[in-house]
Each structure stands twice: as C-alpha cells, then as structure tokens.
Amino acid sequence: MTATRSTRQRDVIARVLDGAEGPLAVGDVLTRAQSDLPGLGVATVYRTLKLLTEQGRIHPVTLDGETRYEPSGRGHHHHFSCTACGRVFTLHTCPVALPRGTVYPGGFIVEAHEVTLYGRCPACAAPQASGQGEGRREG
Numbered sequence: 001m002t003a004t005r006s007t008r009q010r011d012v013i014a015r016v017l018d019g020a021e022g023p024l025a026v027g028d029v030l031t032r033a034q035s036d037l038p039g040l041g042v043a044t045v046y047r048t049l050k051l052l053t054e055q056g057r058i059h060p061v062t063l064d065g066e067t068r069y070e071p072s073g074r075g076h077h078h079h080f081s082c083t084a085c086g087r088v089f090t091l092h093t094c095p096v097a098l099p100r101g102t103v104y105p106g107g108f109i110v111e112a113h114e115v116t117l118y119g120r121c122p123a124c125a126a127p128q129a130s131g132q133g134e135g136r137r138e139g
Contacts, residue, residue: 008037009033009037009040009044009048010048010051010052012033012036012037012040013029013033013045013048013049013052014052014057014058014071016029016032016033017029017052017058017069017070017071018071020032020070021087021089021090022068022070022079022080022087022088022089022090023061023063023068023069023070023079023088023090024068024069024070025066025067025068026042026045026046026049026067026069027042028068029045029049029069030042030045033045049069052069053069056072057071057072058070058071058072059072061079063079063081063088063116064081068088070090074090075092076094077090077091077092077094078090078091078093078094078095078114078115078116078117079091079115079116079117080116080117080118080119080121081116081117081118082119082120082121082124083118083119083120084120084121084124085121085123085124087121089121091117094115095115095117096113096115098110098113100112
C-alpha cells in the first residue's frame with residue numbers, strides 16, 4: 001500500500017509541475033498538490049522533488065535566491081519574474097543572441113546562458129494601465 005500511495009504522490013506532484021506556467025517553489029508545489037492530496041506534507045514534497053530531479057524528470061532553477069522546480073526537456077527558455085505578485089513565468093523566446101561557443105569580451109567562452117526578466121505580469125500591469133492599483137497612489 002505504501003508504494004501505491006507514494007506513486008500517486010509522485011504522479012500528482014509531477015502533474016502539478018507539468019501544468020505550471022513557470023517554475024514552482026516548494027510551497028507552491030505543496031499547495032497545488034494538496035488540492036488532489038489534502039494530507040500531503042512538505043517532507044513528502046521535498047523527497048519527491050529530490051527523486052524526480054535524480055530521475056532527470058525535473059530540474060531546479062534558482063531565481064531571486066529561491067530554488068524552484070520545472071520539468072526537464074522544455075528546450076531553451078528563460079523566465080519572467082513579476083515584481084508585484086512574485087509569480088515566475090516561462091518565456092519561450094530568447095532576448096539574447098549568444099550561441100554556444102561565442103567568445104565574449106575578455107576571453108570568456110559561452111557554454112550556455114540564462115536570462116530572468118523582471119517587471120509586472122499582464123495581470124498586475126492591467127490595474128496600473130487603467131489607473132487603478134499602485135499607479136493611482138502617485139499623484
């Protein structure tokens with residue numbers, strides 16, 4: 001029975017990560033997975049994330065000093081971190097043209113690059129654009 005329960009937990013956690021719009025922090029994984037598994041604990045989430053990472057199904061991404069997790073195999077992408085709500089989104093376009101092997105000034109040879117853009121996501125920018133929210137306080 002333990003193996004079945006553990007497999008269900010892994011499946012739910014993997015499904016949560018697969019369905020996310022960007023990399024998730026442990027607390028986000030826990031909260032989302034608890035909608036299917038109300039008794040799920042944070043220790044189980046940590047163990048499962050470790051196992052899924054070791055299996056190569058997911059990989060950690062460090063953004064703003066916090067480790068988040070996303071599925072492996074999504075190809076080259078970058079991230080957008082909303083400074084208002086804290087959500088992180090996956091960007092499938094690359095704002096930087098630095099192919100592998102590029103010699104950067106100073107003799108640095110590029111092997112890979114990672115870009116995180118910061119600003120307001122569409123949901124947080126909308127109130128500001130319409131004159132509501134934080135934009136209204138100025139003035």
